[in-house]
Amino acid sequence: MIKMDAVLVGFGTVGQGVAEAIQMKDQLFVDRFGEGIRIVAAFDSNTYAASKKGLNPTELVRTKVGKGNIGKKRPETIPEMLSRLDYDVLVEMTPTNIVDAKPGIDHIKAALNAGRDVVTSNKGPLALKFREISKLAAKNKCNLRFEASVGGATPVINLASELLRCERISSIRGIMNGTCNYILSRMESEGLPWEPALREAQQLGYAETDPSYDIDGIDTACKVAILANAIMGNDVTVHDVERTGIRGVNLEAVTLAAQDKKVIRLIGEITEKGVEVAPRLIPRGHPLSISGTLNTFHIQTDLAGEIIVAGRGAGRHETASAVMSDLWVIMRTKEPNSHSS
Amino acid sequence: MIKMDAVLVGFGTVGQGVAEAIQMKDQLFVDRFGEGIRIVAAFDSNTYAASKKGLNPTELVRTKVGKGNIGKKRPETIPEMLSRLDYDVLVEMTPTNIVDAKPGIDHIKAALNAGRDVVTSNKGPLALKFREISKLAAKNKCNLRFEASVGGATPVINLASELLRCERISSIRGIMNGTCNYILSRMESEGLPWEPALREAQQLGYAETDPSYDIDGIDTACKVAILANAIMGNDVTVHDVERTGIRGVNLEAVTLAAQDKKVIRLIGEITEKGVEVAPRLIPRGHPLSISGTLNTFHIQTDLAGEIIVAGRGAGRHETASAVMSDLWVIMRTKEPNSHSS
Numbered sequence: 001m002i003k004m005d006a007v008l009v010g011f012g013t014v015g016q017g018v019a020e021a022i023q024m025k026d027q028l029f030v031d032r033f034g035e036g037i038r039i040v041a042a043f044d045s046n047t048y049a050a051s052k053k054g055l056n057p058t059e060l061v062r063t064k065v066g067k068g069n070i071g072k073k074r075p076e077t078i079p080e081m082l083s084r085l086d087y088d089v090l091v092e093m094t095p096t097n098i099v100d101a102k103p104g105i106d107h108i109k110a111a112l113n114a115g116r117d118v119v120t121s122n123k124g125p126l127a128l129k130f131r132e133i134s135k136l137a138a139k140n141k142c143n144l145r146f147e148a149s150v151g152g153a154t155p156v157i158n159l160a161s162e163l164l165r166c167e168r169i170s171s172i173r174g175i176m177n178g179t180c181n182y183i184l185s186r187m188e189s190e191g192l193p194w195e196p197a198l199r200e201a202q203q204l205g206y207a208e209t210d211p212s213y214d215i216d217g218i219d220t221a222c223k224v225a226i227l228a229n230a231i232m233g234n235d236v237t238v239h240d241v242e243r244t245g246i247r248g249v250n251l252e253a254v255t256l257a258a259q260d261k262k263v264i265r266l267i268g269e270i271t272e273k274g275v276e277v278a279p280r281l282i283p284r285g286h287p288l289s290i291s292g293t294l295n296t297f298h299i300q301t302d303l304a305g306e307i308i309v310a311g312r313g314a315g316r317h318e319t320a321s322a323v324m325s326d327l328w329v330i331m332r333t334k335e336p337n338s339h340s341s
Numbered sequence: 342m343i344k345m346d347a348v349l350v351g352f353g354t355v356g357q358g359v360a361e362a363i364q365m366k367d368q369l370f371v372d373r374f375g376e377g378i379r380i381v382a383a384f385d386s387n388t389y390a391a392s393k394k395g396l397n398p399t400e401l402v403r404t405k406v407g408k409g410n411i412g413k414k415r416p417e418t419i420p421e422m423l424s425r426l427d428y429d430v431l432v433e434m435t436p437t438n439i440v441d442a443k444p445g446i447d448h449i450k451a452a453l454n455a456g457r458d459v460v461t462s463n464k465g466p467l468a469l470k471f472r473e474i475s476k477l478a479a480k481n482k483c484n485l486r487f488e489a490s491v492g493g494a495t496p497v498i499n500l501a502s503e504l505l506r507c508e509r510i511s512s513i514r515g516i517m518n519g520t521c522n523y524i525l526s527r528m529e530s531e532g533l534p535w536e537p538a539l540r541e542a543q544q545l546g547y548a549e550t551d552p553s554y555d556i557d558g559i560d561t562a563c564k565v566a567i568l569a570n571a572i573m574g575n576d577v578t579v580h581d582v583e584r585t586g587i588r589g590v591n592l593e594a595v596t597l598a599a600q601d602k603k604v605i606r607l608i609g610e611i612t613e614k615g616v617e618v619a620p621r622l623i624p625r626g627h628p629l630s631i632s633g634t635l636n637t638f639h640i641q642t643d644l645a646g647e648i649i650v651a652g653r654g655a656g657r658h659e660t661a662s663a664v665m666s667d668l669w670v671i672m673r674t675k676e677p678n679s680h681s682s
Contacts, residue, residue, distance in 0.1 A: 155648065305652070318646055
């Protein structure tokens with residue numbers, strides 16, 4: 001029987017989605033490991049709730065949605081509480097901050113220093129301080145997993161690091177931002193200029209009100225940095241990524257490309273030449289010509305040649321899916337005689 | 342130190358590719374497991390070679406290419422020898438036979454009955470006798486792995502069974518035959534009628550001289566049956582798959598689809614409605630609209646929503662890639678304290 005007591009930090013869309021998924025998939029974990037995941041504490045930005053016997057995930061979400069917060073005021077800071085509480089895994093889901101990675105970085109370090117495993121969807125700490133936290137995890141013999149930080153539900157990190165163990169990966173290229181891809185797809189399919197396509201993406205809730213994070217390629221650059229570090233063994237931060245967004249892509253360029261049976265896509269790439277984000281011409285029918293909001297990753301290897309994996313890059317249950325898959329792997333590694341599945 | 346003594350049966354393109362890959366990746370296995378994979382015997386259709394100390398993979402391929410056979414006449418049948426020899430894993434790579442699954446089925450059963458693990462690229466036994474051999478493997482506590490049997494290098498089976506463990510999979514749809522997809526892509530991009538597109542595929546070595554296996558959807562139906570059994574827990578054979586090939590798809594249909602921004606693709610599908618192969622209209626930009634010879638699988642799930650994986654469906658090193666990944670997993674499961682990667 002494998003026990004897994006989790007602390008959830010960050011209780012916005014992703015946090016609530018993970019709570020719901022833990023509830024939804026309880027039986028699956030019980031069937032396999034003898035016990036489900038227990039949420040022993042949860043934190044939103046101002047309050048927290050805790051119970052050694054486990055909090056009811058449905059109740060937690062209901063309280064958050066109804067009252068706007070999750071429980072009572074914290075007696076200490078979150079890192080202090082993460083050092084003191086009794087749990088097995090921190091699930092860190094606060095918003096990405098690419099200036100100083102806070103508060104996520106402090107949560108992750110507190111948990112690793114306390115010898116706890118960490119699963120995170122937060123790009124900031126991974127795009128800015130990858131070496132530091134991965135070394136800390138190794139030093140304390142903790143798992144540090146972050147499938148949800150790149151490509152939402154798309155299992156690109158676990159695919160590359162678990163299923164392609166016999167491959168030498170020479171490059172990764174991908175559509176890593178659904179908002180940009182939606183805008184470019186609409187320009188091409190509807191002949192929309194840039195501005196109305198962006199407004200449409202905003203109205204549908206794909207783009208932020210300040211869209212710079214998406215369309216200037218910052219989000220893609222974070223993901224490029226994470227993949228470069230995690231899969232290719234590089235040591236880079238988001239600031240090392242050469243970056244051109246899609247502001248310069250006008251309808252004329254999209255139309256001209258279409259005449260040549262090509263599409264324009266914002267591509268993040270990790271190659272021998274370096275790490276870069278830029279709009280690229282892609283032949284129609286190529287795996288990286290996919291329309292809409294999916295994230296798509298094209299991995300070049302020596303034996304397989306090329307492997308493509310795609311999925312939904314955002315969304316409550318989509319991101320939760322990636323978090324759950326990391327939690328599953330951690331429980332599996334704790335089995336005394338763990339097998340492959 | 343994990344030892345892995347392999348017997349290779351079938352020494353055509355795939356068998357030779359696997360021998361080369363075992364050589365290429367030797368250091369990777371030594372670094373991780375303390376020992377590489379040793380080929381203790383290899384069989385082509387008429388001859389065999391064996392050595393308790395391990396055969397040199399490069400020499401084996403050189404002998405086969407130079408002399409047309411691998412060694413000396415067999416004293417017994419292959420199943421008899423597989424029952425008698427000392428080894429850990431059978432790698433079964435004889436050609437697919439969808440009439441009676443022979444000779445592959447006899448090799449696989451002999452190895453499983455002797456308590457050996459099995460890795461195979463051979464669709465016949467899996468598309469005709471899946472339950473029988475998977476039960477036999479379970480009874481003898483043996484691994485039976487077959488990533489290479491569907492989609493060549495594409496890790497669709499291992500992705501679904503290992504990385505999507507928390508997902509409820511409701512359907513799988515895919516482009517599972519590169520030859521058909523090549524023909525349909527060329528009809529659309531070059532305005533080629535059916536016949537010259539097929540001849541082109543044959544000249545490039547994609548299609549068989551008797552192309553029926555590809556274009557009548559038989560190959561796709563085999564893969565549909567395997568995925569239905571292995572991932573969806575069905576109990577079907579290739580004969581249960583409703584099947585329409587691409588012979589009826591003319592240039593007019595392809596052109597008409599293009600006017601509506603759609604493409605025609607031969608899609609294999611496993612849904613709640615059943616198992617089927619048929620040409621389908623796919624919107625341009627959809628993951629299943631990909632051109633060329635790649636195999637693409639679209640998996641519908643409850644949390645992730647949709648996951649797509651694609652890769653090269655055939656080829657010497659591509660198929661070897663899938664075999665190697667299965668061999669890696671088997672070695673990993675033998676580690677006393679095996680971890681996730």
